[in-house]
Amino acid sequence: MSEQVNSVDFGPMTQVMDFLMELDKLKRVERRTRLIGNSRHENSAEHSWHLAVAAMSLAPFFEGGTDVQRVVQMALLHDVVEIDAGDVMVYDLAAREAISHQEVAAADRLFGLLPAALQQRFRALWDEYEAGESVDARFANMLDRALPIIQNLHNQGQSWKENGIRLEQVLARNVALAEQWPALWNHLQGHLIEAQRKGWLQ
């Protein structure tokens, strides 16, 4: 990773500014997904924005009763650890396992830039998202799975085709979505089967 951004004095806000400027690097982390109708790869910062807007927009359609505010804040923070650990595709289970300790170290470093009260609050949100147990974390996790699927459905299966993804992988990785948000899953499943028929998924 590149060197930490230089600190500029903002009095009691200096640590927050250091954190915010360090987060600028999330704009450099590339994902496998490309923009719809465009050749450029999406980065993790703009993905985090998209996910947060998806949370605001889809919460009224999720019957689990989430606190939208908390889900939005989780979405905004969920990928910051990729600044140090990089992005690994959801279907690459071995690589995901391998980097999990790097992600924890990244969370220590990045949230550690903040003053204590903010550090605890943001770290708790990130830990909750990672644990994926609370209703808010489960909703955020499901959206994080669903959003690239929906992008692919609008972009001729781009990242599935480029990475040789099979329908059964997508189905296997989304069991929680099928169980916990059937109203969304029933639509996704039909479109995924159709996507395989079109050759977008193997």
Add this chain to the structure above:
Amino acid sequence: MSEQVNSVDFGPMTQVMDFLMELDKLKRVERRTRLIGNSRHENSAEHSWHLAVAAMSLAPFFEGGTDVQRVVQMALLHDVVEIDAGDVMVYDLAAREAISHQEVAAADRLFGLLPAALQQRFRALWDEYEAGESVDARFANMLDRALPIIQNLHNQGQSWKENGIRLEQVLARNVALAEQWPALWNHLQGHLIEAQRKGWLQ
């Protein structure tokens, strides 16, 4: 602008999905600011993420008493109209005036993709941000001004140098910040004067 993204059936969620996929285009809107230590221009989607995280992080330091949740949601939506209207630099007052009716038309089109309840809620947030009168909107507006200044201070005045910006322009455009958030402004002002001394600002 490119054609609207094709609709995929998601039952009662179809309109929201159309909206979210149309918003993907915000990732293509370039701003004048470049990433810190990197040659690429920032886009308005990743800027919106950065602004929302800045709101979460700096709200405890603003004594005006904002509702962070509302400011975060404003930050996430504040630039979506640039999908149709493009980004205009804060110092280009004539161009900003000229595109204001395009921005309203863009808000009509984009929020009009949503079902009525969400449309009203998101449009009200965007209108409130644009009016800049409520305490939440003023805080969001001040952050939107301050963030690129802070990025420039960490990036050797990149967008100021590239666009020939003068210190007096920055001071003139941030009178509200000076009046309403002196604890931040006092630091910014000192750094801006120093930036001119270094030749980052004219």
